[in-house]
Structures are given as structure tokens and as C-alpha cells.
Amino acid sequence: MQITVFESTVPQFMLTLNALKNILTKAKTWGEPKKVEMETFFQMRLAPDMLPLGKQIQIACDIAKGFGNRLTPVTAPVFEDTEKTFEDYINRIQKTMNYLEGLKPENFAGYESKTIEFPWYPGKFLNGKDFVIQHAIPNFYFHVTTAYAILRTNGVELGKGDFLGNQNWKTK
């Protein structure tokens, strides 16, 4: 009845980041005949005081790589947050996937005993398991869903299958 922390996160973050790449590619294809630039989409928001698409993508990547950086000894790459073009954002997602691909189940040894702290909540921490289940996973999906919603609410033809991505369907 067990799931390793690795299998509940690393391959699934990669699957969803790949779905995000496909979603952005669909937006680009949808926009081209209408002369909609991806740079326009990257600045769009669901509300004036919510973050724009570009930032949603950056944060989704940061949660996935920060997760590995906090729970394993494998140092994550630092991104400068200078993305502007479609290729820049695809490249950031791909670099995040490349980092995740380098993580191995055994890198998570002892993760339960780590204390996970955040600069915005001094004096408080989550233990490793709570960090995975209560923070990293929901936070990651929050930003990918919001990225999807920004494109979807502006007309890009997407369905939930694009968000769920390439699941491991088997044939009977």
C-alpha cells in the first residue's frame, strides 16, 4: 500500500510540466492565425492583483525544482526570471524537467526528518512529509491550473485532458 515520495512527485511533476509545455504550444498555434503574440498571453492575469501567466509558469517550475532542492542533496539550477519569449518559457520548463530527471528515489533518504522553513513564515516549519503532501503538490497544481485558466478564459481551445497530460493508460 506504499507509494515512495519519489513516485508521488518527481515523475508526476515531469508529466505535468510536459502537459504545460503542450498547453503553451497549443496557445501559440491557436494565436498565430489571429496574430496573437505569446508575449501578450504571458502578461495576462485572471485579476489585476493576481500574477500573470509568465509568473505562474516560473512559480510552477520553482516549486518543482525547489522541492528537489529542499528534500535531496541534488542542487537545483538557479533561474534568473528573465524569460520573455515562448522559447524562453519552454526552455525554463525543460530545464526544470531535466533537473527532475536527474533525481533518484534514493536521493530522498531521510526526507521525513527535514524541517522545511520559508522566509515569509519565520519560526515555523513543516516536516518533510507534510511539506510534500500539504504544500508542494497542491501548490504546484494551483499554479499550473491557473496558467491553464488564463489561456482558457482568453479563448484558447483546451480541455482538462490537456491539463492531466499523458497518463499511463493501459489497454484491456
Next chain:
Amino acid sequence: MQITVFESTVPQFMLTLNALKNILTKAKTWGEPKKVEMETFFQMRLAPDMLPLGKQIQIACDIAKGFGNRLTPVTAPVFEDTEKTFEDYINRIQKTMNYLEGLKPENFAGYESKTIEFPWYPGKFLNGKDFVIQHAIPNFYFHVTTAYAILRTNGVELGKGDFLGNQNWKTK
């Protein structure tokens, strides 16, 4: 390094459903002095061809209880999808939480060997573990995030902390 399928899902679905109750309560409180009825919010959508808030709440509940129904021998309650008022929706969420509260880790014995099928994808299935990681969890967060986004984009004062809910913070 192990997480049981139970702890990666059941308590966390309850935590997030409780967060959803709080989000709806905040929307009600925000709307009252402005004479905004919750019934109005329940019919709002991010796009004309996306589902309204009421349906997002219903589906989030259905994913959580359907998850238990598919993977354990504990039969989930059937809901008639007749909710109209704030109290109706809060009650549906609470009934879903009550069902989840009755699930025990041992109810998931043998879940890995189950084949999970959907009427909209005949001839295909996900195995138990893939269903949990690739389908149930992301799908659940997709609908809760979309519910949050519908309220947020219409002015309700919410932050990501409302979505993440009552995490198990410890003091150093």
C-alpha cells in the same frame, strides 16, 4: 521514504475540502454588504464553455468520494446534484468529508492491483497507483483551484493561503 496511499490522499482531501468551505464562507461574507447572493456566484464561470462554480464544487466532492469508492470497499454516498444554496453546497462538502473520515488506511489493501475504468474511455484503464497520482490528485486540485479562481477573479478577497488551508505548521 514511504507514504501510504491513505496519507497522501484522505487527510489531505479533507484538509482541502475544509479550505474550500472556508473559501465559500469568505465569499459569502464578502458579498453580504454588497447584496451579492451566493446563488449568483454558483452560476459564474471563467469562460462560457467552462463549468460554473457550483459544478466545480460538486466535481471536487465527486472526485474525493469516487476515489474512496473505487479503491476501498467502503461505499460512497450518492449525491443528487440538486444543490442551490450556500448551505446546500457546504452540506455536500461536509458529507464528503464525513465519508472520507470513515476511511481507514487498511481499507486500501490491494488498491495497486485494481483496474480503474471510465465510461468515457472504453477499453482503457489506469492501474491503482497511476489513478491516484496521475488522475485523482491533480483532477481534485484542478477543480478546487478553478472554484477559487472563479471567486477571486470576481473580486472576493482570497489568497493562496486560503487554498492551501490549515497546514500542519510546527513551531521551532
